Amino acid sequence: MGGNYQIFSEMLKRSSAKLRLGASGEVTGIVKFGSLAEVIDAGYLSSTQAEKHS
Numbered sequence: 226m227g228g229n230y231q232i233f234s235e236m237l238k239r240s241s242a243k244l245r246l247g248a249s250g251e252v253t254g255i256v257k258f259g260s261l262a263e264v265i266d267a268g269y270l271s272s273t274q275a276e277k278h279s
Contacts, residue, residue: 245269 237244242257258264261275 236242237255240257242255245254245256256269258267261270264270265272265275
């Protein structure tokens with residue numbers, strides 16, 4: 226793995242952020258929410274989907 230990948234991976238791990246990927250695996254955004262409720266309220270997940278991630 227390259228250095229940029231390792232830095233990016235460690236940054237995500239330390240921040241507890243979630244990586245948002247497109248259909249082909251391309252990064253489309255990095256978002257950090259305080260709770261799953263905030264994710265649901267923002268429309269990124271349904272409550273059913275959120276249950277699978279908790």
